[in-house]
Amino acid sequence: MNKKQMSEQDIRSKFITPSIVSCGWDIQSQIREEVSFTAGKVIVRGKLHTRGKSKRADYILYYKPNIPIAVVEAKDNKHPVGGGMQQALDYGAMLDVPFVYSSNGDAFLEHDRIQSIETELPLNGFPSPAILWQRYRQFKGIDDSADRVIQQEYHDDGSGRTPRYYQLNAINRTIEAISKGEDRILLVMATGTGKTFTAFQIIWRLWKARIKKRILFLADRNILVDQARINDFKPFGSAMTKISNRQVDKSYEVYLSLYQAVTGTEEEKNIYKQFSPDFFDLVVIDECHRGSADAESAWRDILTYFSSATHIGMTATPKETRHVSNIHYFGEPIYTYSLKQGIEDGFLAPYKVVRIDFDKDLTGWRPEQGKVDKYGNEIEDRVYNQKDFDKNLVLDKRTIMVAQKITAFLKATDRYDKTIVFCEDIEHAERMRQALVNENPDLFRRDKRYVMRITGDSTEGKNELYNFTDPESRYPVISTTSKLMTTGVDTQTTKLIVLDQNIQSMTEFKQIIGRGTRIQEDYGKFYFTIMDFKKATELFADKDFDGDPVQVYVPGPDEPPVPPDDVDIDDGDDDGTIIDIDPPDVTIPPGDGPPPKKYYVDDVPVFVVAERVQYYGKDGKLITESLKDYTRKAVTQSFASLDDFLKRWNDAEKKKAVIEELEEQGVLFEPLADEVGKDFGPFDLICHVAYGQPPLTRRERAENVKKRNYFAKYEEKARLVLEGLLDKYADEGIEHVENIEVLKLQPINQYGRPMEIIKNFGGKEKYLEALKELESQLYIVAS
Known part of the structure; x- marks a missing residue:
């Protein structure tokens, strides 16, 4: 088969994967294909919800299971060698990997994120794991002693729960920092993103590598300490204990404590002073914004006492005020995963x-x-x-x-x-x-x-x-x-x-x-x-x-x-x-x-004041102008003229893609329909609001198509299906018509199962052609 006619999947299986394997990469342990590393943003419509697309890398290459080192994006041979590079660079930045590749099956384009250099490599010239690791070590300044702890794998309990991509980024950055001698480290991770699990994996790797042998984990809520001990920290088993207000047992290696249990009264302070100042190698402070940031707080008493240990602070909200700063104490965060990013990723x-x-x-x-x-x-x-x-x-x-x-x-x-x-x-x-x-x-x-x-x-x-x-x-x-x-x-x-x-x-x-x-x-x-x-x-x-x-x-x-x-x-x-x-x-x-x-x-009445709906725009600022004005500005930033918009709309394989593109620019279609008219679809809302065109309702567009006798060239069964799709469009919109699942719904399913319906058109390709022509007929008036 001509390479130009091959699908992307064929290019991968026949050219890209064999090339990577031939250069020394183990297909079982080092190469993962089609890796979805986000969950897909939750999109809410009224009381309903759906998931957006997850981000999926064609390949992620791992030097060790805990060390992703490269991303490879594949394209079919109709694309140039670097056709997937921009997407690969986005993924590389998110996954925190230094080497990024694009390939169309002819060669590889390498982008070295360490030096920001791009080089084309022959198909048989993909770097081996040892070569990439050596380049990585050289840039990071990792010596042989640091190499041992960095390669220590995370804990795997066999349940399939492994660190999410951002957790692994936080873990690896922390391990690398400690391996190079840094002893004050701050991680900023939004609430709900698994700080405790991340802390456990950091401690586990340092503990198993025997770089840190005695560890103190501090939290300020009893429920946090108990949740950690029972859940994430459970693998430490008999090596772990919870400190309480009594004589401490110094035979353990991992200690969990409510900070109030070891600070406060002079008697309570004596509990942590039963340990020698150099007893702990590592102190991890959960929710560190609530104490360690303040030089006069009880938390700082503990940190000062155990000052020879490495201190890792974890928080969702780094505190920066005129009087208090945990960045001053810990330094700038070595990794940040924000609420905004967590929502975008669908976590x-x-x-x-x-x-x-x-x-x-x-x-x-x-x-x-x-x-x-x-x-x-x-x-x-x-x-x-x-x-x-x-x-x-x-x-x-x-x-x-x-x-x-x-x-x-x-x-x-x-x-x-x-x-x-x-x-x-x-x-x-x-x-x-x-x-x-x-x-x-x-x-x-x-x-x-x-x-x-x-x-x-x-x-x-x-x-x-x-x-x-x-x-x-x-x-x-x-x-x-x-x-x-x-x-x-x-x-x-x-x-x-x-x-x-x-x-x-x-x-x-x-x-x-x-x-x-x-x-x-x-x-x-x-x-x-x-x-x-x-x-x-x-x-x-x-x-x-x-x-x-x-x-x-x-x-x-x-x-x-x-x-x-x-x-x-x-x-x-x-x-x-x-x-x-x-x-x-x-x-x-x-x-x-x-x-x-x-x-x-008890005798003063209170009333709700009538106000209008307000919207937050794409940039997070409150929209105080009219929704129509806001929409006009948002649309014309992407499409300067009506012709620009019509070309994008008509060229789109699926109209849903254009609708989603506009939603990402901040266009709120359904509130806009409330204002302009609920029976207008996204196409007419944009043409009318942004470019001043007279709008047609979905029903009017459907009736116009029927009047043209456009269906006459089709056999009866195919004609009935197209008429049903038109009615579906009039009732629910173009997105529903484009979804192949529509063939399973009434009234279209009365004409047979989906495969039977598609056969009436002469196969799937012919059905999709008929659907494309139907869309062209729907929007012929405005175009």
């Missing part, structure tokens, strides 16, 4: 935002002269605004309104969706619990755990924390909290996060958002919703936020707090300090004495 859940504004929050409230609260306390005369509510002054009807909106949302979605309500303090969390009980008496009667306050002072609430985080446990469903659940709690199935708390700290905001970012496919959790009552989501516009939502929904006063189904989503203190446990609140009774901590007002 983290995207989210909707519902923003609800109350009249008193926006305009403030001033008491009339001499007004007393419901406990008889005279209210200080001043204007109280959003920052005061629930902190200095309580409007009971506002609390009730928040509870009503939360309940309305759950009733419209699923009343058993796990929900966290973040309140100003413990007292606010208790009032919110009461208000939610009153709005949901039917479900509370079934189980008193339907709504629970989970705060630092509540033994009953803390006892239910494990159940709240357990996907198997139905109760508790709604948790009201303040600081206790801000961070470090693995709430895998949380689908609604409610913000009724003034949040000024980007660190705290990112941590709170992180409570919802985990995907749990087995439990139907693919995305989550943020309901914001105190403008906290304005922090999305901050330059330091890295996971922008695409759309924010602001319901009017009489509208449900649920975004319409046709909206798509593809996508503390000022110094950032997070308090681990809420301080107790004391409400001073009326009468003599100092003014109360809070005033309680």
